[in-house]
Structure formats: structure tokens, C-alpha cells
Amino acid sequence: MLYRYFFKFLILVLFSINTSYSAHILYKNGNKLNIYGNFDSHYSISDFFSPSLSTYKNNIASLGLYAEGRINNQLSSYMNIEYNAYLFFPKNIIDKKNTNALRMGYIGLKHDFWGSIDYGRNYGVMHDAKSLTNRIPYIIKNTIFEYDDYYMMNINNGLLTYRNSNIFGLCKNLNMTLQYQEKNYDRNIEQNNGSGWGASFKYKNKLGFTAVGSFFSSNKNFLRSNKHFLQSNKQLKKMSIKSYGLGLGYNIHNIYLGAFYGLSYHLTPYKNIKNNSSHQYIDSIKNIEMIAEYNFNSKFYPSISYLDSSGDNFNLIDYISGGNAIKLAKQIDISTRYDFNHNISTYVNYKINLLKKNDFIKNNNINTDDIFGAGILYRF
Template structure:
């Protein structure tokens, strides 16, 4: 029983980058503590004035721990902090801070700052060397990224019946979810209470996993909901990921805003004499449709690009990354406006349409 509990609890704690190389600093009498960290020295090369331009250096440090309370009960906790050392140094944050109990086949329950319930689905394509992750954006989608004040129930083996089916239920108590900064002037960008669920099925021994989830805010006015579905295939060499999502925001009984998007990723690992090289190819497209009763609406991409890159893992602790983002946005698209740090007053010169080259080195333990 203890072995089964540990097998369920540990993967839930060590999902951060670098967890595979974490350092065990304490393991005695049923108590275990691991530390892990990452330093990424990276730069995005593109025109000045574009939001993702410039230094993207950061450092993360985290710890996870667990304690065996009884033969059928394990307590656990996790904390992780990221310090931005580049142009976004003011955006340093606590990424995770939660604690909970694991009841074995009955599932686990935790509370604190943790991944939103839809992050399990958006993560299928959030694997690019430097960019990506647009679907994991609480400004657009509900409970799609890290969120504060979330209570989460997870069951990773469907009550002990099968290891191939898992699901999660979540409630967010006025967390970071659904800030909807894109619509700040209309609903004041307030974070709101929300709830959601997901389910995933590893399809026998095919390497395929299918997942879906739904989340929405609790307000009767300005209701915001998101549903997502994804599919991934993975074996030792090949990884394929795809997801589709749709969000709808209705407010003031006058406006409806819809955001639809899909993401596709293909990666292939090649073992070399020293290390492993993983080329990566992706296509991302998100589109917003905004319409109301008293003005002309918007029907425009907010993200649209092709990504070509690679990760070179020299060993489990050190990697080099390179990625080129072929920006497919037109200068009149909403995404060009959002990608511009400051409107220069000349719409045709918006830098939000420029390609970006990202390069970096990563050390992790």
C-alpha cells in the first residue's frame, strides 16, 4: 500500500522543469524532501517595441515534500519561485505553493497556488523550446494556467480500477483565473471565482492520450467559459500533440466575445554520441470574434505563427535551445496590437508582425 501511494503522490509533485534531476535532501521515517531548480539564460531577437523582444533570463527554485501519515494516507506540499533577471524582472513570482493529502485509490485533494484544471490539456502543446503556451493563458481562457486559491481533487487511476483513466475537479476562490485583460476596459480585468473539470484517457498501449476539460466563472453577469480538447502521442523518439479550445465571454447583455484556437506540435528525438537532439515544429492559431449590438465587431487573429526549433540535451542537467517563430500576423490583426509594447502612432509600422529568434542555455537540477 505504501508503495502504491508513493507512486501516485510523487509524480503529482515533481512536474516542474528539472524535476527529473531533483536533489533528495531528506528521506527518513516516511518523510521525504526534494529540491530542484533551473537557470535559463535566453534572449529573443526581434525588432524593439515587440513584447517578446530582449533578454529572457530567469531562475527557478522549488521544493517538494511528503510525509507518510498512515498506511493509506500521505501528506504533501510543493513550493516554487521564479526570479526574472531580464527585462521582465518586475514579474518575478511564486509559481506554486500548495499542500494536500493523498488517499491512495480514493484520489488526492490540495489547496493553494497550482495549475488550473485545463492546464493538463493545454500542456499537450506547451512543449516548444522557447515559445508557445498561448492556450495556457488565463487572460483569455478560464483555469488554463497557474492560479491562486484553487482547491483541486485529482484521481489518477479511476479509484484503482485502471491506470489509463484520470480526472480532476477544481474550484478557484477568486484566483487569477479569467482576468480577461484583453477586455479590461469593459469588465475592469477583475479575477473571479471559477470551477472546472478535466478527464484523460491513455488509450491502451498505443502511446495515445486523449483529454478534454471545461471551466467557467461563477458570475451570472460577465460569464466566461472555456472548453478544451487535446490528443497526444508519445514514445521514446516521437512526440505529437494537438489541442483545440474555445472560450466565450458574455457581458452587459450586449456583447459576446469568442476566442477559438488550435495548436499542433511535432518533435523527434535523435540520440547522438554526446546527448540528444530534439527538433521541433509547431503551428499555432488563435482567433477572436467580438460583436455587439451598437458597434462593428472584430474578427481577427490574436496569435498566428509557425515555429521551427530544437533542443539539444547534452545531459539531463544541461541543454541548449534555439527556436525561430515565423510570425504570420498582419499589421491590422489584433495580435499585432497586443504584441506591441507601445503604439507608435503608425499602424503600418507595428512591430507585432515581426519574426522572432530565441536562443538560450538551460541548467537544471
């Protein structure tokens, strides 16, 4: 039966290669307009997707527009819009659920000395540290540090971001980012963030070493319609959301090594079957990630990565005895990528899931199966 899955994947590969795209870059009087995008056709095999269907197709197309206008010799304005289209749903479901979405959209000003400031839907500061282990985007990492629309973890709305390179000329290898996030409404309870602020600092030298430290602190935000819920959960009112991250990278010759350590507080909800509650929060989450990649001169990129995510210091009496910690994710990914040219690449990934099943894992629908995936990516 397995040969049929590979045959279907081969059809997707041939379809993607024969699809033509083009990039347009316009320059006029110091102003520029760039159009970029990609098409990712992915095919996965796992017992987790459905009891009777063990395959999963994922076709995503992205299109972005970046514009920059020169105001004077030192000041310029810029904007970026990126749109995602999920092509693996039938058309009637796409129309009903509005699965296509604006991924990013922000506008700002940039000064050659004072730095840049922009506002809109953008990356949160925690992404700066996390990006050093995100070199392989098709690896599935189901942890809070990967989620969009969760405070300043990844991409979110209402972000005012200030970036400065070289700290006003004081340190050539050090970059600084300061960020403020306004309140977000009309979401799930765990995603309704209050106002908060964050920062990141990035150091990079000529020897190939990079270090990034990130931090943010926010308040929780509950709608007035949740007044009755808050009265019975008064501890939620006092919750403060915090997260720390440290990313390290080393890139020399054909070798890349990356590591990330992350710590978050009161960010991850979990479902408690015993008291029928889905609005309890894990006190703290610890993430450890490592990756090693080698670049052959033949455009062949094998890699291996490791992820360990655990929750600590919360009431797990209903699930385990004699402890207050539980594994949320633990996996090894063996991957390889081959670049046909600058635009087209193909990849294969095998995820070895090291999680063990228990009541908590089952009640929160956390995957414990291995996943084999392959795909082709066209980008411009």
C-alpha cells in the first residue's frame, strides 16, 4: 500500500515543477517594489491524522508585497503585506470557513541612524531567539513557542516594533529590538492578550557565532462577557504572562549548529476532564531545541534536530502521581533537502515521536505517532 502514497506524492512534485511563477522588482527614483512568494506542496503519512486515513495533504501558497519609498537622504517609509492561501481544503469549505488569511501586514519609517519603527501584524520578539532553530520550516513542532496569535511568541496583531542596528553606533555587532503590544479582543480566552512589552538583543560576529536573548511580559485580557467565568476563577485575574528565550547559532564553512532554550509562564491552556474545565493554565513551559545541518557542495542538506518541551508546577493529580511535571513534546527529526536551483527545492522529513501516552496526552489530543513527510517548495 505504501507505493501508492509515493505515487501520489510524485504527481504533486511534477505538478509543482510545471507551475510557473515570476518575481517583479521595480526601482524608480530611490523607491522600490518587491513581490515575493512560495508554493509548498507537502504530503505526510501518519496514523494520527485519522483512524481510517493515514495520509495528509497540505498545499499552501503565499504571496507578499514589500514597498519602500525614499523621503530624503536618511529617512524612508516601508510597508509589507503577506497573504496565505490554504489549497488543501475543498472550495466549499474554503468559502465557508475563510481559511485564507492575511499572514503579515505592517507599515513603518526607517532612519539610517536612529533605526526603524513600524506597526501592524508582525513577528513578536520571541521569534528573534527562536529563529536560530527554525531553519527547517517543514518540521512539525507543536509547542507554544511556534503558535501565531499568542502574545509576542510568533506572528500577532497590534505590535509596535522599534529596531536599531549597532546600538546607535556604540557596538558594531549588537542589534536591539523593543516592542509594545496593545490589547487584542474577539478571540479565544487564551489568545485575548492585554497590553505588554518585550525586547530582544542580537549579537553576531565574523567568526560565525550568533546569540539572541528575548523577553516579553504581558497582562491577560478577558472580555466582559466572561465576568461569571472570572468570578469562579479569580486566580486568572492576577495572571501575568512572561516568556524568556535564548538562541545560539554557529555557522562556519558548511556546518550549522543551533540551540534554543525557552521558558514561558501561564501561556498554555490545558483540558481537565475531571472538572470539565478547558481554561486552566500550565504554570510554566520549558523548551529545549537543538539542530545540526551540513551543507554539501552538491546542494544537498541533511540535518538532525531534537525538541523537548515539558510543563512544570501545575496540578496533575488527575493524570499522574508523585510529580508535578509532564512531557508535552519530545521528538527527533531526521531531514534532508535538495536544492534544484535558487527557486525549487524538495525535502523529506521523518519525525520520531518519543512521547509516551497517558491520560493528559489523550485528553488534550497530543500526537504520539511518528510522521513521515515529503514535499516540494517553489519560492521567488
